Amino acid sequence: MGFERFGRKSFTSQTKVAAFVDYLDKGELRATKCNNCDQVFFPPRADCPNCLGDGMEWVEVEGTGSLVSFTQVNYAPAGFEGDVPYILSLVDFGKVRVFGRMRSDVPQEALKVGMPVKAVICRLSDGQVAYEFLPAR
Amino acid sequence: MPKDVAVIGVGQSAFVRGYPGSIRELAFEAFREAMLDASIGVKEIGASVVCSAPEYDRQRSPSGLIAEYLGLNPQPTFVIENVCASSTSGIRAAYSLIKSGLHDIVAVIGFQKMSEISSAESQERMGRGADIMWESPFGTMMPAYYAMHARAHFEKHGSTERDLAMIRVKSSKYGMLNDKAVYRGEVKLEKALNAGVVSSPLKVYDCCANADGASCVILANRDRAVELSPKPVWLLGLGAATAPMNLTGREALDGLSCARAAARQAYQMAGLQPQDIDVAEVHDCFTIAELMAYEDLGFAGPGKGVDLVRNGETYIGGKIPVNVDGGLLSKGHPIGATGGSQVRTIVLQLRGEAGAMQVPGAEFGLVHNIGGVGIYSNVIILGR
Ligand SMILES: [Zn+2]
Numbered sequence: 001m002g003f004e005r006f007g008r009k010s011f012t013s014q015t016k017v018a019a020f021v022d023y024l025d026k027g028e029l030r031a032t033k034c035n036n037c038d039q040v041f042f043p044p045r046a047d048c049p050n051c052l053g054d055g056m057e058w059v060e061v062e063g064t065g066s067l068v069s070f071t072q073v074n075y076a077p078a079g080f081e082g083d084v085p086y087i088l089s090l091v092d093f094g095k096v097r098v099f100g101r102m103r104s105d106v107p108q109e110a111l112k113v114g115m116p117v118k119a120v121i122c123r124l125s126d127g128q129v130a131y132e133f134l135p136a137r
Numbered sequence: 138m139p140k141d142v143a144v145i146g147v148g149q150s151a152f153v154r155g156y157p158g159s160i161r162e163l164a165f166e167a168f169r170e171a172m173l174d175a176s177i178g179v180k181e182i183g184a185s186v187v188c189s190a191p192e193y194d195r196q197r198s199p200s201g202l203i204a205e206y207l208g209l210n211p212q213p214t215f216v217i218e219n220v221c222a223s224s225t226s227g228i229r230a231a232y233s234l235i236k237s238g239l240h241d242i243v244a245v246i247g248f249q250k251m252s253e254i255s256s257a258e259s260q261e262r263m264g265r266g267a268d269i270m271w272e273s274p275f276g277t278m279m280p281a282y283y284a285m286h287a288r289a290h291f292e293k294h295g296s297t298e299r300d301l302a303m304i305r306v307k308s309s310k311y312g313m314l315n316d317k318a319v320y321r322g323e324v325k326l327e328k329a330l331n332a333g334v335v336s337s338p339l340k341v342y343d344c345c346a347n348a349d350g351a352s353c354v355i356l357a358n359r360d361r362a363v364e365l366s367p368k369p370v371w372l373l374g375l376g377a378a379t380a381p382m383n384l385t386g387r388e389a390l391d392g393l394s395c396a397r398a399a400a401r402q403a404y405q406m407a408g409l410q411p412q413d414i415d416v417a418e419v420h421d422c423f424t425i426a427e428l429m430a431y432e433d434l435g436f437a438g439p440g441k442g443v444d445l446v447r448n449g450e451t452y453i454g455g456k457i458p459v460n461v462d463g464g465l466l467s468k469g470h471p472i473g474a475t476g477g478s479q480v481r482t483i484v485l486q487l488r489g490e491a492g493a494m495q496v497p498g499a500e501f502g503l504v505h506n507i508g509g510v511g512i513y514s515n516v517i518i519l520g521r
Contacts, residue, residue: 007274
């Protein structure tokens with residue numbers, strides 16, 4: 001349990017990496033890192049496909065990333081209708097890439113592929129918690 | 138060049154909005170046409186492979202039902218599913234069943250009745266086509282993923298919304314000639330460019346037409362193919378590959394790595410090069426997907442796909458005619474039926490039976506069928 005609180009609408013509640021949501025509550029965006037081979041994973045995972053290990057530690061996704069691509073969605077699937085339009089983005093933080101949304105007050109005209117972007121934690125009105133991106137200056 | 142397995146029969150229902158019958162009846166339309174084309178009886182079919190994306194089916198385990206209705210008991214049957222790439226994956230399985238010697242003749246039946254579920258149910262399923270833990274909670278859907286690929290391609294290679302619109306103009310030209318296409322209307326350049334934005338930069342006419350439909354491809358081993366078919370079309374090369382479902386696992390967004398890998402395998406197996414291909418069917422679920430396919434299949438160098446578009450080289454008479462049956466954009470995209478329909482188009486082309494859509498003298502053809510946003514890919518090269 002716990003993962004049902006991730007994002008506008010989560011589709012699953014049980015995962016070994018549900019602590020991700022606890023870190024969001026503390027204002028931290030975390031990835032997992034394999035204790036054995038040091039590979040860093042985002043999305044976080046409980047198991048390492050490189051060495052088959054299952055010893056993971058939580059490491060913070062820090063600093064500024066580069067905007068890989070983005071799109072403004074004008075039609076939404078069920079459960080997201082109230083949010084349109086919103087901007088989905090992929091951001092490269094070097095060791096990991098992170099998929100998410102731009103903060104809703106950022107217009108797509110302000111965005112450019114390759115621009116510096118940072119991640120911030122956001123709380124939604126209904127107790128859900130997520131992260132979102134902002135242009136970094 | 139291996140000539141071990143051939144297509145001896147092809148069939149396709151009309152692709153329509155809101156098919157007024159059951160899935161078994163829809164599948165039968167394609168099966169009947171393929172059986173008449175192959176001129177064989179049901180007892181000749183050693184096994185059937187049924188291809189459908191189950192999220193659209195009310196029927197649980199549809200292969201049993203379909204095999205019964207088609208008269209294919211007591212032969213074995215099973216479902217192969219790879220979302221939009223299901224029926225070419227079914228053909229890959231059928232190829233293996235035949236090449237292994239287990240069966241002489243195998244029927245691959247693909248179908249989808251997209252209208253089987255309500256619009257609300259469809260909206261609900263739309264959000265679950267991605268990584269449900271890490272992408273869906275943000276409100277993702279298929280056009281958004283391809284839109285992000287489009288943006289990346291624009292930025293890296295200078296392609297434009299106009300290039301994409303020109304691809305749709307071509308699809309509509311050929312869709313108008315295809316009496317099995319769901320969208321028979323013309324799409325002029327201005328109309329495509331001025332249409333509403335679905336997910337920027339993709340607009341309404343950059344997206345394929347949903348449809349209900351079925352396809353059937355009947356494959357046979359060398360001996361039976363030569364015995365039964367006056368014009369067998371050989372499966373010369375098959376390639377298949379995968380890529381991460383989650384976009385965070387993709388090296389780059391300006392192409393599909395799984396398509397490049399599958400193409401490499403297929404060309405190698407066939408002993409052919411991209412320039413040997415006379416006609417191609419590519420998975421144009423969105424216009425950007427067709428542009429990326431030109432490059433992933435080697436019809437153009439990296440970033441050079443726009444040259445084919447701007448010079449009209451993918452029309453009949455051009456360097457490499459692509460989707461001259463209207464493609465997914467105009468012919469329609471009934472998920473489980475699409476790959477089999479693409480193969481049917483190429484088979485008709487190589488037999489010289491494509492009518493107004495015929496590419497004169499086509500000797501080698503290629504099918505590129507993608508499941509999800511570049512998760513699964515199948516590339517099949519066919520020849521006379
Ligand atoms: Zn490891």
